[in-house]
Amino acid sequence: MPTVNYVSFDGQSTQLELAEGMTIMQGAVMNGVEGIEGECSGSCACATCHCYVDDAWLAKLPEMSENEDEMLDDTASERKPNSRLSCQIKATAELDGIVIHMPEEQE
Amino acid sequence: MFRFNPYSPEIDADPFPAYATLRAEYPCFWSEDAEMWVLSRHKDIVMALNDWETFSSAKGNLVNELPGRAGSTLGTTDPPRHDRLRALIQKAVTKRALAHLMAPAQSVAQKHLEALKGRDQFDFVAEFSSKYTVDLIVYLFDLPPADLEIVRDKAVMMVQTDPVTRQKGPEHLAAYEWMREYAANLVQERKKNPGEDLLSQFILSEIDGDKLKDEEILLTVTTLIMAGIESLSGFMTMLIKNITDHPEVREALVANPDLIPDAIEESLRFNTSAQRFRRCVMKETTLHGQTMKPGDFVILAYGSGNRDEEVFPNADVYDLSRKPKGHLGFGGGVHACLGTAIARLACKVAVEELLKAFPNLSKVDQELRWMPSTNFRSPLELQVKA
Ligand code: HEM
Ligand code: FES
16 A cells, blocks of 8 residues: 655644545544545545645656646635645656655645 | 345435444445445445456446436546546535535524424424525526425425335335426526526536537436435434533534534534445455456445444544544545535534524434435435424
């Protein structure tokens, strides 16, 4: 099972093993990791699952859809080049060890 | 022998004991009564929702699908078409875009509560949630004036199923036909005189330079009216049932209305009105030792996943302080509810105004009559004391 490292805004890190196919957003909300909300239940419609993906993994991510790109203009914390919506990223063997930084706020 | 019969009045009234058995003993269960598989554990439902290529909505998402709907609405198409259709409406219904709905929602709520002033007891369904949701959806979609009570009755009727024949009965199909007609007139009228409203924008949209198909427009508009009215009033009724069943929750909300959103989230988890939706298996899939074949239908029991102890400790307790995330009250993945921000705003305003008007609102001992439906669960009437 791929491992995901969630790093909170104040630097605390939580490591989780997620079943393959589970999204990074689901991993956080189902395991009580604070900092990701997921208000729209993963339909790419709320931007409250915003995260910054550690640069080392950026190139391995699936390409972002037009919808995700547009939603990312609506985040509560600043959009950066490594911003993604965590409901659009599934845990896979390729992404084993991925590091996800949480933004300061989601709403 | 354990059975799971989503047509039975016992399941309409209380599906939770059967769900517990399903989760514990038959996590991938073939229901002979429904002639469908049933997934009941949170994790399995989430995995199915994440994998629309294997669990498709294009053959319909209602357990008893309405004729012609499969393949022609947001809820019943798969990506990429689904995503293009959804993107046309999505921007108008985000939390930010809906700020304009707050003041109208407040005045609609106040109007209907004013009419209840001085009453000791009333039916929350007929006298508040139905009227409030219809007025709100009429405002939001700028629907033509009709007999609004009829619009609501048809929306509620079309989602029901006959428990004896295990099909849509003539009255349900007639309600669906009525709603299609209503939507068809609306679409014709908007094509001639487009407005600024959400439906006009959708009706006039193009994808890659092509106009939407007539059937797609018609049935998506029909679905939006049905979901907007029925899902919203059904859920709001469950929310008030929870608040009146738990006087300590009501007291906490009266003392601190900022907790109302927490009561809404916990209700979406605890006993959401949208109990079950279906998918169609596209690739042979083996789960918990059972093999599901292409063409088989699968019920995703959201209401059961929401009681899964693996994710929600003490899941059978309504806990205002739980603040549940990751619940399945709005489904999940690409097909998760389009109306989440509308629903949350409408419910928040309704409870705020209701508890201002009736801070001592309480339950009445009653035998609830539940809607006969394989998808949805809410009482047909809910008497409350002022
Ligand atoms: C609290 C009230 C509501 C609840 C509990 C609810 C629940 C749901 C659920 C569980 C689904 C997923 C269906 C599936 O998995 O196949 C869904 C989809 C949908 N809902 Fe809602 N709903 C509510 C209110 C609304 C409102 C107010 C609207 C619109 C005005 C709406 C429009 C839709 C649409 C269009 C879909 C299909 C989305 C898609 O497939 O992309 N809902 N709803
Ligand atoms: S959960 Fe809403 S955009 Fe990701």
